Amino acid sequence: MAYGRRAFIGGLAASAGALALPRFPSAAPLANVRELGVLRVGLYDNNRPWSWEEGGKVHGIDADIARAVAEKFGVRTDLALFPADEEVSDDLRNVVWRGGLLGFRKCDVMFHVPFDRDFAAQQDQVAILAPYYREGFGAACGDGMSACEGVPTEFRGKKLAAEIDSIPDFYLIGNFGGILRPSVTHYTTGYDAVAAVKSGEADLAVATDAQIEAALANAPGDAGKRRKGPLPAMLSPGWDVGIAVDEKSRSLGFAIEEEMDAMMADGRMAQIFAQHGVQWRPAAAVAPAG
Amino acid sequence: MKGRFKTLAVTLAASCATMGMPAQADNHTGPSMADIMNDAESTGDVLSYGMGPWQQRYSKLDKVNTQTVKRLVPVYAASLGGEKQRGQEAQPIVYDGTIYVTGSYSRLFAFDAKTGEKKWEYNARLPDGIMPCCDVVNRGAAIHGDKIIFATLDAHLVALNRETGKVVWNKEIGDYKAGYSATAAPIIVKDMVITGNSGGEFGIVGAVQARDVNTGELIWNRPTIEGHMGTLRGADNGITGKTNATWQGDLWKTGGGATWLGGTYDPGTNLVYFGTGNPAPWNSHLRPGDNLYTSSTVAIDADTGQIKWHYQTTPHDGWDFDGVNEFIPFDATIKGKKMQLGAKADRNGYFYVLDRTNGKFIGAHKFVMQTTWADGINPKTGRPNYVAANRPGAPEAAGKGSTVFASPSFLGGKNWMPMAYSQDTGLFYVPSNDWGMDIWNEPIAYKKGAAYLGAGFTIKPIADDHIGALRAMDPKTGKIVWEYKNAAPLWGGVLTTGGNLVFTGTPEGYLKAFDAKTGQELWKFQTGSGVVGSPVTWEDGGEQYVAVMSGWGGAVPLWGGEVAKTFKEISQGGSLWVFKLYSE
Numbered sequence: 001m002a003y004g005r006r007a008f009i010g011g012l013a014a015s016a017g018a019l020a021l022p023r024f025p026s027a028a029p030l031a032n033v034r035e036l037g038v039l040r041v042g043l044y045d046n047n048r049p050w051s052w053e054e055g056g057k058v059h060g061i062d063a064d065i066a067r068a069v070a071e072k073f074g075v076r077t078d079l080a081l082f083p084a085d086e087e088v089s090d091d092l093r094n095v096v097w098r099g100g101l102l103g104f105r106k107c108d109v110m111f112h113v114p115f116d117r118d119f120a121a122q123q124d125q126v127a128i129l130a131p132y133y134r135e136g137f138g139a140a141c142g143d144g145m146s147a148c149e150g151v152p153t154e155f156r157g158k159k160l161a162a163e164i165d166s167i168p169d170f171y172l173i174g175n176f177g178g179i180l181r182p183s184v185t186h187y188t189t190g191y192d193a194v195a196a197v198k199s200g201e202a203d204l205a206v207a208t209d210a211q212i213e214a215a216l217a218n219a220p221g222d223a224g225k226r227r228k229g230p231l232p233a234m235l236s237p238g239w240d241v242g243i244a245v246d247e248k249s250r251s252l253g254f255a256i257e258e259e260m261d262a263m264m265a266d267g268r269m270a271q272i273f274a275q276h277g278v279q280w281r282p283a284a285a286v287a288p289a290g
Numbered sequence: 291m292k293g294r295f296k297t298l299a300v301t302l303a304a305s306c307a308t309m310g311m312p313a314q315a316d317n318h319t320g321p322s323m324a325d326i327m328n329d330a331e332s333t334g335d336v337l338s339y340g341m342g343p344w345q346q347r348y349s350k351l352d353k354v355n356t357q358t359v360k361r362l363v364p365v366y367a368a369s370l371g372g373e374k375q376r377g378q379e380a381q382p383i384v385y386d387g388t389i390y391v392t393g394s395y396s397r398l399f400a401f402d403a404k405t406g407e408k409k410w411e412y413n414a415r416l417p418d419g420i421m422p423c424c425d426v427v428n429r430g431a432a433i434h435g436d437k438i439i440f441a442t443l444d445a446h447l448v449a450l451n452r453e454t455g456k457v458v459w460n461k462e463i464g465d466y467k468a469g470y471s472a473t474a475a476p477i478i479v480k481d482m483v484i485t486g487n488s489g490g491e492f493g494i495v496g497a498v499q500a501r502d503v504n505t506g507e508l509i510w511n512r513p514t515i516e517g518h519m520g521t522l523r524g525a526d527n528g529i530t531g532k533t534n535a536t537w538q539g540d541l542w543k544t545g546g547g548a549t550w551l552g553g554t555y556d557p558g559t560n561l562v563y564f565g566t567g568n569p570a571p572w573n574s575h576l577r578p579g580d581n582l583y584t585s586s587t588v589a590i591d592a593d594t595g596q597i598k599w600h601y602q603t604t605p606h607d608g609w610d611f612d613g614v615n616e617f618i619p620f621d622a623t624i625k626g627k628k629m630q631l632g633a634k635a636d637r638n639g640y641f642y643v644l645d646r647t648n649g650k651f652i653g654a655h656k657f658v659m660q661t662t663w664a665d666g667i668n669p670k671t672g673r674p675n676y677v678a679a680n681r682p683g684a685p686e687a688a689g690k691g692s693t694v695f696a697s698p699s700f701l702g703g704k705n706w707m708p709m710a711y712s713q714d715t716g717l718f719y720v721p722s723n724d725w726g727m728d729i730w731n732e733p734i735a736y737k738k739g740a741a742y743l744g745a746g747f748t749i750k751p752i753a754d755d756h757i758g759a760l761r762a763m764d765p766k767t768g769k770i771v772w773e774y775k776n777a778a779p780l781w782g783g784v785l786t787t788g789g790n791l792v793f794t795g796t797p798e799g800y801l802k803a804f805d806a807k808t809g810q811e812l813w814k815f816q817t818g819s820g821v822v823g824s825p826v827t828w829e830d831g832g833e834q835y836v837a838v839m840s841g842w843g844g845a846v847p848l849w850g851g852e853v854a855k856t857f858k859e860i861s862q863g864g865s866l867w868v869f870k871l872y873s874e
Contacts, residue, residue, distance in 0.1 A: 050739070100418065182539045
């Protein structure tokens with residue numbers, strides 16, 4: 001499989017509808033990285049299975065992809081975990097193009113950035129590129145949850161779990177006339193919500209596909225399975241995940257994208273996902289037609 | 291350096307003693323509890339945020355007055371230095387010949403009050419991982435005995451020796467990694483330092499905490515959201531409110547209600563009054579109920595940490611109208627009856643007067659041009675008459691949904707900047723802003739790398755000639771006696787004096803003085819950057835001084851749109867300006 005170059009650059013290119021962009025001659029940012037011998041990568045803190053810290057080490061799918069890319073460049077990684085701000089656009093400001101107000105140094109690249117034309121059109125300081133995964137929302141059920149494949153109104157009275165202030169949260173507490181609201185327990189992350197199902201603490205969790213698969217594979221406990229059918233009236237159809245670089249460092253972005261394309265083509269990408277219990281799904285933007 | 295410093299301190303102490311400062315055997319011991327409680331009466335110092343426990347920001351000094359103010363000239367400007375020229379929202383403390391002022395980025399400075407020479411500077415060492423939501427401001431310090439105390443952006447409370455700037459104690463008051471921060475000035479009550487908390491992160495719960503001023507050890511903790519347990523000297527001290535009375539499910543556990551602006555104190559009732567922030571999650575349709583005690587004022591017994599009364603200004607808030615604004619005690623005679631009252635100009639655009647002994651509603655009047663979200667406050671219930679059509683809608687997947695115009699905007703009819711009350715005119719001077727916002731559900735939103743249903747908004751002016759307006763309100767009638775309009779949003783505190791003057795700063799860089807009775811602008815001075823701090827005044831050697839911080843910043847410049855046109859040319863800064871009357 002070959003993956004063509006795709007990027008949303010500086011909002012303008014995206015709004016002009018130019019998806020495939022020519023390579024720009026300046027490779028200075030990449031040369032810089034090579035000279036310094038380090039690729040500084042911004043990753044969300046506490047975002048299992050993508051990036052999290054445990055035992056003084058940064059773990060996760062995004063961390064492993066970053067390491068693989070850096071290895072190809074012949075440099076080491078400086079994985080900078082940062083706390084999520086109110087919206088991803090704030091994260092792009094703090095991590096990619098301005099840096100934090102209190103000394104957080106901006107990164108060469110940030111992972112786990114939504115690859116979405118409309119969103120990119122609003123971000124005029126960064127280039128968003130290298131779509132590497134298709135994310136969506138689903139549910140995980142405990143063993144005793146007979147209504148797992150049923151309509152959500154059948155979840156009433158069961159112990160429901162969701163990440164606080166997320167679409168799964170809004171889905172459960174805001175839909176169906178609010179009848180599920182008293183049954184919802186909130187967790188800090190979607191991974192924790194699914195882990196509660198696996199440990200038997202909760203009956204059903206709504207979370208992202210990656211959170212569901214990773215927690216069912218790796219969290220302590222024996223219970224739990226994935227709901228097969230889609231969730232009716234789910235508030236999001238899913239989205240592609242990519243990376244972002246400073247608009248002035250797009251050549252670096254292209255170089256990273258090239259490495260990631262190669263990883264997707266030769267199966268290394270799927271392998272990294274599998275190591276975390278997650279099935280790799282190619283981004284819709286790069287999925288072969290048909 | 292040390293030797294020189296000691297000499298200076300001794301000289302100053304001596305000169306103060308001859309001036310008839312509050313009776314102190316030795317000023318090295320610093321202001322006592324009695325001195326701090328007497329701050330509104332004493333004219334030779336400024337010992338507390340708000341100039342007295344009631345925080346009326348009133349001084350009876352009258353040498354600078356409507357006749358003489360035209361001769362007010364700078365004595366010096368002292369720079370906070372460095373590259374941290376951003377958002378100076380502090381109010382200075384003045385004691386024993388020294389001005390103590392906090393700077394942005396959690397710094398504290400001591401300047402010689404006469405010359406502006408720097409005595410010492412303390413820079414809190416902040417972890418570089420913190421990303422404060424709402425700029426890097428600090429609003430002031432508290433003084434007690436030999437200590438000067440302030441809160442830092444990483445949610446620590448730090449007590450420094452006021453003569454050396456060395457740390458006496460340093461306590462964590464919240465976990466910055468969980469999103470807690472601190473920017474408000476602490477208050478001192480009965481040898482306790484009392485603080486609120488703040489944080490932009492989702493999931494935090496508001497609380498008021500009292501600590502031993504000498505050690506920083508926690509004495510009591512009172513969460514502001516129903517269902518949470520309070521503590522007193524390490525023991526459980528009763529749950530706030532009644533669990534699940536006004537919240538559904540487990541949402542109370544992460545209900546919001548941060549007390550990020552600090553509080554006031556009334557020695558008569560022994561109550562501390564703290565305002566609370568808006569509820570979480572943001573969209574009100576997800577959390578039916580009043581959501582107590584968010585967007586409220588809570589009155590807490592200073593000894594026990596128990597809530598004695600509460601008054602919710604925006605039940606079931608849906609506009610980000612947090613209720614943190616200062617509740618300022620004052621006495622007045624209404625219908626022939628002497629009343630113990632308190633007033634609050636709320637983010638929601640209404641000016642409330644309550645009985646401060648029990649929280650009973652006395653009156654509420656609009657202090658901004660427009661309140662689209664409510665049509666007045668019902669005098670029987672004290673609750674707003676909501677305009678249902680102007681509540682932002684429930685989150686939905688399909689499209690933008692309808693756009694609601696809401697006024698005031700989420701930055702409020704009045705934001706953090708404190709108002710003042712004149713005991714001479716009986717008027718409150720309210721720094722307010724007339725602006726609205728278009729708000730809609732934003733389906734193309736992302737949070738923590740994942741799809742999210744957020745809200746989109748655009749703040750916009752609602753008048754051609756101004757956003758900011760300094761308004762003189764009669765608390766007995768709710769009438770606006772005068773108003774001064776300002777092009778840019780007002781973001782600084784107010785001071786009023788026995789000289790029939792009202793002082794406030796503007797983002798355009800001016801410190802201005804107005805006739806307290808008529809609102810006529812009598813004097814202004816350009817400080818070189820926006821003024822968003824709170825002015826103070828004191829007397830030394832028979833001369834009256836006025837001081838204010840200059841340095842543009844705070845939350846306003848973080849939001850663009852049409853409003854930004856009014857301040858795009860304003861330069862950053864960071865200076866303490868001190869003024870007195872010019873004499874031949």
